[in-house]
Amino acid sequence: MLFRQLFEPDSSTYSYLVACPETGECAIIDPVLDTVERDLSVLQAHNLKLTYTIDTHIHADHLSGARRLKGLAGSKIAYPAIDELPCADIGLQEGEVFKIGNIELHPLFTPGHTDHHHAYLIHTPVHSMLFSGDALMIDGVGRTDFQSGDSETLYNSIQQKFFSLPDETLVYPCHDYENRHISSIAQEKERNKHIGGKSLEEFVKIMDNLDLPYPRKIDFAVPGNSECGQCPDNIPEKYQGPCARYDQG
Amino acid sequence: MLFRQLFEPDSSTYSYLVACPETGECAIIDPVLDTVERDLSVLQAHNLKLTYTIDTHIHADHLSGARRLKGLAGSKIAYPAIDELPCADIGLQEGEVFKIGNIELHPLFTPGHTDHHHAYLIHTPVHSMLFSGDALMIDGVGRTDFQSGDSETLYNSIQQKFFSLPDETLVYPCHDYENRHISSIAQEKERNKHIGGKSLEEFVKIMDNLDLPYPRKIDFAVPGNSECGQCPDNIPEKYQGPCARYDQG
Structure with a gap:
């Protein structure tokens, strides 16, 4: 692989x-609209044709590259089935293995950051490689204070679906802000400052007191990603760069 | 694997x-005398008989479990060939693949923390999985202020032998003090506070100013590990625990 x-x-x-x-089949998990051209270069460098894009959830902090990659590379768009997105070609759900050629991808329903994550x-x-999305990050977790988030639900998702995995499982998050x-x-399990060794009550209290700023892209990212990364009409000028670079598919 | x-x-x-x-063959890289019993339990739990122990260098901060594991499990002791240890059964060197069953282990000569590391x-x-020993650690490097250490040599080892590996290469260090x-x-490459993005001059200056305490076990660990983890005569009482638990092999 x-x-x-x-x-x-x-x-x-x-x-x-x-x-x-x-088989030459391949997928990009959580592609970003801003880096579609870079992604296409990487695919080309490896002589790959993109088969699928796969999102972990409806992101609030960036526009997905799924729609544009479909337009440019012909990839099919996969999202959690529970999202019921009309723009998605494939619905993923826990218990149903999704195959990328001979690679078996196991979806894990892990709500809490969003209710459909x-x-x-x-x-x-x-x-084992865990693509943990915005549920579990390195020394942190995804925020739960907007867009159907719920701290207790996230705690249970992480404890039951992630912390039951073997210790050596590799964790690849959707974000990191410190390189x-x-x-x-x-x-x-040992050192995550939000959930490592914490009780549910401790976790909920930590999450309630994070005091995070309003997500700067949420007002256009959520409606845009509900259409698999469509550039929405209300996008502020300063964020229009990746939307302006191509005609909308 | x-x-x-x-x-x-x-x-x-x-x-x-x-x-x-x-094949059922297996190895432990950098076993520690203090945890030989735990290692034997892990081997037993997986129905494995230890074939080899493999050290990265002559450690100064702990006694190797190599000699005791040989006595208890019959494993062969592998060390860098350049160490020329009479107690070692196998000498490893760069350019010569060492096979653990069908697993191919590639030694990389990476002096600087010690001259034979x-x-x-x-x-x-x-x-690719890099067992980086005490050369490269997470957000740090092994100290260079004792036991044949040299900062410029370590810088070149890391830059040439490690930072030329693919970005996704997994780094498994010999130590971490923060879990x-x-x-x-x-x-x-991006965020190691000692060497990430640093010039040789910057690195040497950082290493010259670490102001680290004298290694608490060095006076018995280095002679003991020069005999593959023999408990030496001069071991202070407070460190005798793992030495006292078995007769010396």
């Missing part, structure tokens, strides 16, 4: 390219 | 179990 971790600096988003060398798990011959790239389940 | 990351808390040392499922690289179908378990080459 070919694997690349890709970064979009404005929203500090990690996208992940996974490709099956036997899914993480994805791939087992390799040595490691960290990777963690493991053991590391997050 | 079976892989386990194991921890010894007194010296904050990570040991790594790698096992070939096809070797790291080890294993390529899996998805990732971090894993990093990647990209992460260390």
